Amino acid sequence: MFSILTGLFSADMAIDLGTANTLVYVKGRGIVLNEPSVVAYHVRDGKKQVLAVGEEAKLMLGRTPGSIQAIRPMREGVIADFDVAEEMIKHFIRKVHKRTTFTKPKIIVCVPHGATPVEKRAIRQSVLSAGARKAGLIAEPIAAAIGAGMPITDATGSMVVDIGGGTTEVAVLSLADIVYARSIRVGGDRMDEALIAYLRRHQSMLIGESTVERIKTTIGTARMPQDGRGAVMQIRGRDILNGVPKEIEINQAQVAEALTEPVQQICEAVMIALEATPPDLAADIVDRGVMLTGGGALLGDLDLELREQTGLAISVADQSLHCVALGTGKALEYESRLRHAVDYDS
Ligand SMILES: Nc1ncnc2c1ncn2[C@@H]1O[C@H](COP(=O)(O)OP(=O)(O)OP(=O)(O)O)[C@@H](O)[C@H]1O
Ligand SMILES: [Mg+2]
Structure with missing residues (x-):
């Protein structure tokens, strides 16, 4: 055991x-x-040995010597590297679960609405082999909506847009079930790529993952600033032409320009969802607005840009980075009421 x-x-x-x-x-x-x-690995004689997981491993991303690999096992919301994901899940469960008893825990994990049966089975299997007694799955948009405090059990339409690292999931819920959901492979990672590509093209500069994250969280914006420039920050990277480190100033207008495409794709996904929603539920959404969750929802002025492009009232959930976990947690706490939202056996 x-x-x-x-x-x-x-x-x-x-x-x-x-x-x-x-x-x-x-x-x-x-x-x-x-x-x-x-997860960071040490590779020696072809064998992988876990060196660090989580916070500690992230510090190594982009800074590893040849013998160490730092891997992100999840891509676009699903497991991309099965073994590494399992190591990571095991490590986190172990970290949380220190005391001694004889009962294995029941674990509920959220999965993207668009996950295939094979992907769902892979996640369930990882959790079971990490030591769970029972593994339940819940659709991410339902978890996000519960976590954001939306009244999802009502017979009224609610729209939740969860903007994560890998995907943006747009869903319309009513009576605690999904009426419409669509996932696009656009999220924080795509925004990072767009910023990196922009700086390469316009400044001949290469920047690393930690710098791009800092840009997003410091001066990141989805809208062109009114003065055509906005706030500025200094960033460091490497000059592509001569390979030498360099420091430049970047402003919000440049960031907004770099992020145009991913922001546009998120706006379009919301419009498409609204068009595909049955009229009465669509009317509810027009009345009640749209809730944004996930880390991407914190991008500066994304709510304003979405409001302008879609004409809908947009709110950003409190604790948007925690909504999905809180909602999944609630499904665990109030299982009798939310039982049908959790799937234990597909
Ligand atoms: N203030 C911010 N502005 C813009 N982006 C942010 C901000 N804070 C966090 N992010 C981005 O949010 C993303 C992480 O969000 P979140 O934790 O919701 O994703 P995830 O749940 O891991 O991904 P997914 O749901 O796609 O599997 C990262 O790409 C991060 O850079
Ligand atoms: Mg998420």
Whole structure:
């Protein structure tokens, strides 16, 4: 038996296994772990040995010598590297579950609405072999909406847009079920790529992952600033032409220009969802507006840009980075009421 998984209480858990971040919610305790979905390996004689997981491993991304690999096992919301994902899940569960008992926990994990049966089975299998007694799956948009405090059990249409690292999921819910959902492979990662490509093209400069993250969270914006320039920041990278390190100033107008395409794709996904929604539910959404969740929802002025392009009222959820984990946790706490939202056996 997987002894580390043992605790005084059976400590059932909810896991948001995200492309960028993994969060673990323990029943009765709330969110107890929130770390980047990254695993660092040492490769020696062809054998992989885990060196670090989560926060510590993220610091190594882009800074590893040849013998060390830092891997993100999730891509576009699903497991891309099965073995590495399993290592990561095991590590996080072990970290949360320190005490000794004989009961294995029940674990609920959220999966993108568009995950295939094969992908779902892979996630369930990883959780079981990480030591769960029972593995349940919940659709991410439902978890996001619950976590954002939306009244999803009502017979009214609600729209939730979860903008994560790998994907943006747009969903219309009514009576605690999905009426419409669509996932596009556009999220924080795509925004990073767009910024990197922009700086390469316009400044002949190469920047690393930590710099791009800093740009997004410091002066990131989805809209052209009114003065045509906006706030500025200094960034460092490498000159592509001569390979020498250089420092430049970047402003919000440049960031908005770089992010035009991903922002546009998110706006279009919302419009397409609204058009595909049955008229009465669409009218509810016009009345009640749209809720944004996920880390991408924190991009500066994304709510304003979406409001302008779609004409809908847009809110950003409180604790948008935690919504999916909180919602999955609620599904665990109030299982009798939300039982049909959790799938234990497909
Ligand atoms: N202030 C911010 N502005 C813009 N982007 C941000 C901000 N804060 C976080 N992000 C981005 O949000 C993303 C992470 O969000 P989140 O944790 O919701 O994703 P995830 O759940 O891991 O991914 P997915 O749901 O696609 O599997 C990262 O790409 C990160 O750069
Ligand atoms: Mg997510």
